Amino acid sequence: MRKKTGSMENFGKGFIQALLAYAVQRDISIKRLCEASGIDYAALQQQKGYIISPEKVNSLWRNAAHFSNDAHFGLHFGESMQLAALGIIGQIISTSQTVGEALSQASTLVPLLTDLFSVEVNYQETSFQVILAYDVQKRHAFPYTFRHMADYLMVFALHELDGLTMEKLKPLAIGLTGTESLREYERIFSCKIHPNQDEIFLEFPMNCLAIPIFTANYDLQKVLIEQVSGLVQPASKDTVWQNKIYNYLLTNAYLYSQSLENVAANFNTSPRSLQRRLKEEGVSFLDVVDKVRKTLSISYLSSGNYQVKDVAYTLGYNDPSAFLRAFKRWTGTTPAVYRQQNR
Known part of the structure; x- marks a missing residue:
C-alpha cells in the first residue's frame, strides 16, 4: 500500500510540473501562477513528499486559464502533452497490443491523476463509448479542475492514440456536460458535439478496438x-x-x-x-x-x-x-x- 501511495504522489507531482511547464510555453510566470494558487514552487521542486491540496489544484487551473486568457486551457494542454512524459503510466499503456487493451490499462490509471473521474467503457452494437464518470459533489466543489481536467483527458487520450496507432482516429461523437463555445471542440475532435449531457464521453466505431499499437x-x-x-x-x-x-x-x-x-x-x-x-x-x-x-x-x-x-x-x-x-x-x-x- 505504501508503494502505491508513493506512485500516486510522484505521478501527481509530475503532472503538476508538466502543467507548469506548459504554462511557461504560454508566457505565464511560474512564480506568479504558483503564488496566486497558494503553491510553494520551491517545495514542489525540492520536497519529495510535498502535496498540493485539491483546493490549490482547482485554483491552479483557474489561474492558468485566466493568465493565459484561454478558456480552453485544458484542451490545449492535452494537445501538447506527450504520453512519454507521463513516465511509468506511459510505459504501461505502451505495452498494450491494441487500442482496446490500452483503454483497459488507462481506465485503471486515471485515479493516479485525479479522483474526480473514473473511466468506463460502454460497448454498443456498432460503437463503444469511453465515459468519464465523475463525482457530482466534487464537480461542484472543484469546478475548474472538473472542466479543464475533463477536456485534458479527452483530447490527450485521442491524440496519443493517434500517435501510438499510426492512424488518425476520428470519434463518431463526443458528449459534454456544459454548453461552452463548441468551436475548439469541433476543431480538435472533428465530429458531432453533444453539449449539456449528463455524461462526458468519446464515441468510436467498434472496429477501433482492434487497431494495433505502434x-x-x-x-x-x-x-x-x-x-x-x-x-x-x-x-x-x-x-x-x-x-x-x-x-x-x-x-x-x-x-x-x-x-x-x-x-x-x-x-x-x-x-x-x-x-x-x-x-x-x-x-x-x-x-x-x-x-x-x-x-x-x-x-x-x-x-x-x-x-x-x-x-x-x-x-x-x-x-x-x-x-x-x-x-x-x-x-x-x-x-x-x-x-x-x-x-
Missing part, C-alpha cells in the same frame, strides 16, 4: 523527452514568435505534423495573425516546421537503431522517399550514411 513512436517520444532541454532555442527579442513555434513543435512532436491552425489555436491567436508575426521576423510557418523536422531527424537517428521509415512516419512523412529527399537537402547525405558517420 510502440516505435512511443520509444521515439521518450528519446525526445530525454534530449529536449538541449534542443530548444533560447528566447530572442528579434525572433520571439519563431522561437515560440519552434520550441512548441519540438517539444510536442506527434505522429502527424501540427497544422498552422492547431498551433495558432494553442497560442490563442488566429492563423492569419500568427503568419503575420512570423513574416515580420523573416520566416514562414513552413520554414519553422522544416527546421524542427531537421532537428528531430538528426536527434532520432543519432539516438538508436530506429528504422528510417519509423522516423519518417513520426515526423509526418507518409512516403519515406520524401523524408530521404528532405534529409539529403538538410545534411547533404542519406540517413544511413549519416548514422554510420556519427556513431
